[in-house]
Amino acid sequence: DTEVYPEDIPLNIVYEDDDLLLVNKKAGMVVHPGYNNASGTLVNALAFHLQGNEFMKEHNIRPGLVHRIDKNTSGLLVIAKNEISMAKLAKQFYDHSIERSYKALVWGDFEENGGTITGFIGRSPRDRRVFQLYSDESKGKWSVTHFTVLERFGFAALIECRLETGRTHQIRVHLRSTGHPLFSDDTYGGAEVVCGPEGNKFKQFIRNCFELMPRQGLHAQSLGFVHPSSKEKVFFNSELPEDFQAVLEK
Numbered sequence: 001d002t003e004v005y006p007e008d009i010p011l012n013i014v015y016e017d018d019d020l021l022l023v024n025k026k027a028g029m030v031v032h033p034g035y036n037n038a039s040g041t042l043v044n045a046l047a048f049h050l051q052g053n054e055f056m057k058e059h060n061i062r063p064g065l066v067h068r069i070d071k072n073t074s075g076l077l078v079i080a081k082n083e084i085s086m087a088k089l090a091k092q093f094y095d096h097s098i099e100r101s102y103k104a105l106v107w108g109d110f111e112e113n114g115g116t117i118t119g120f121i122g123r124s125p126r127d128r129r130v131f132q133l134y135s136d137e138s139k140g141k142w143s144v145t146h147f148t149v150l151e152r153f154g155f156a157a158l159i160e161c162r163l164e165t166g167r168t169h170q171i172r173v174h175l176r177s178t179g180h181p182l183f184s185d186d187t188y189g190g191a192e193v194v195c196g197p198e199g200n201k202f203k204q205f206i207r208n209c210f211e212l213m214p215r216q217g218l219h220a221q222s223l224g225f226v227h228p229s230s231k232e233k234v235f236f237n238s239e240l241p242e243d244f245q246a247v248l249e250k
Contacts, residue, residue, distance in 0.1 A: 075220025
């Protein structure tokens with residue numbers, strides 16, 4: 001357990017009150033300090049932003065992370081600023097009552113306009129850093145993703161994913177299992193030409209797209225939950241980042 005040092009790193013804070021704050025995290029930023037990432041993380045930035053906060057002092061300046069998103073995924077994260085918020089938000093995640101939607105750019109086209117992907121997510125026996133989908137419950141944790149096709153590009157599609165469970169790499173693993181890996185996802189088979197027309201012209205076009213967005217096409221677009229103090233349902237939405245938009249336009 002490494003000590004967390006406050007660092008003055010600019011954050012895109014979408015909303016903040018006495019109980020919680022929402023950050024729109026940029027792709028490339030690690031959420032939590034750990035192996036190879038002792039500094040420069042979202043937690044270091046939050047430690048700086050919340051320096052006077054009592055809850056932070058009690059928790060060895062560890063902010064109330066209720067959930068995480070991958071380093072190379074952009075989008076919304078909610079952070080608790082006190083013990084009660086932490087407990088109430090954590091319970092909503094545990095109960096799967098938080099509404100979470102993601103925009104994902106994936107390889108291939110779909111016959112259907114939407115669907116649900118389920119299975120047990122566990123670590124790959126070949127590489128512990130990678131996860132895969134199993135049909136055997138002894139090999140992983142149950143996971144559910146609902147998806148809707150928003151736009152079709154022939155060789156790729158823009159979809160919306162709604163998470164019922166929040167397993168590590170869930171969307172990336174689920175989509176790969178259906179033969180639609182995330183565009184530009186080098187861990188799960190999306191950073192190569194998966195389908196599309198033959199020839200160097202198309203390959204060059206895809207290389208240009210990868211250069212525009214050198215990370216998986218996944219953005220945590222929205223979060224809806226019951227506010228721990230007001231008990232009212234709140235809903236937050238975030239814009240697609242520039243790299244993602246640039247690839248869509250291309």
